[in-house]
Amino acid sequence: MTATAVLAPTASADTSTAELRAKLRSSRKALRAKRARLKLVRADLAAARQLFALYAETPLEGVIDAVVGDELSLTDAALTDVAPLTPIDGVADDSATDETAVADATDDPAVSDATADATVADATVADATVAALVDVTGTEADALPEVLVPTADDIAALERRVNRLKASARGWRQRVEDLARRVRRRERIAAWNRRGEWRPLIKLAARRYDVDAGALYRMMIYESSGRRFAGTTYKGLFQYLPSTWEASWNPWRGASIYNGWAQIRATAYAIKRGYGPQMWPSTYPRAF
DSSP, X not given: OOSSOOOOOOOXXXXXXXXXXXXXXXXXXXXXXXXXXXXXXHHHHXXXXXXXXXXXXXXXXXXXXXXXXXXXXXXXXXXXXXXOOOOOTTSOOTTOOOHHHHHXXXXXXXXXHHHHHHHHHHHHHHHHHHHHHHHTTSGGGGGSOOOOOOOHHHHHHHHHHHHHHHHHHHHHHHHHHHHHHHHHHHHHHHHHHHHTOHHHHHHHHXXXXXXXXXXXXXXXXXXXXXXXXXXXXXXXXXXXXXXXXXXXXXXXXXXXXXXXXXXXXXXXXXXXXXXXXXXXXXXXXXXX
16 A cells, blocks of 8 residues: 555545434334325315215205104004904903993093093104104204315315325335335444454445455455454555545545445545555555
8 A cells, every 4th residue: 555645536425324314213204294194184085975975965855754754664564563462262352342341441531531642642752753853954954063065176186185195105105115225234234344244345335336346355355364453554454544544535534444344435436446556556456
């Protein structure tokens, strides 16, 4: 490694893992909010469709007629479905009385009054039921809360909102998945860097800067035998002078000179820029 710092166009350093995690948290929060909003709008759409179907296809007058018809049908059935009593063998049939007894029973004031009261009561209940149903459409209906029936245009507008929210939620979900994948990749890289597993890191950097991964690995072995703390004057995996490492050409100059992943990327970047023969005059020709 030469002591001369090589100047080259500055490349942008990667976003830090902490920043990626912060973006992932905020994106997940935005996705949850978008999904909650979508759920509410979907509920509004379902309710609007139900109201539209109910009031557009079944007018209120038809509902009342149906209810009154059911009440009358039920009354008729109750009157006609009563089965006659069956005589029991050996027991006298009380209904088989003479005409005089029947007449006496009918003439009984108590019996007549009870029958009359029952008839009047039934009529009163029936009148009250019909009156209550009719009042729904009469003047008493003004006291009921007004039902705002949605139109077809209202439903179409809600459907458009649902579609927009669905598309937005899909976009946020894709963003969350991408950020989560980048965070997982950073975590794997950090683990390789801590354990000194240089081969997968060299493959990543070589693919990023389109250099030969095998040659880059060989040059590292020639320079430091893969020891990140190797050297005294020249330091690290690829034996940089501190002044060279801290020069403006290096996008990762803010990292420690003993950071293996930073040195691997900086070296691949320098070779991509064509500075390999000048920066590593003895090992670059043998490796590449």
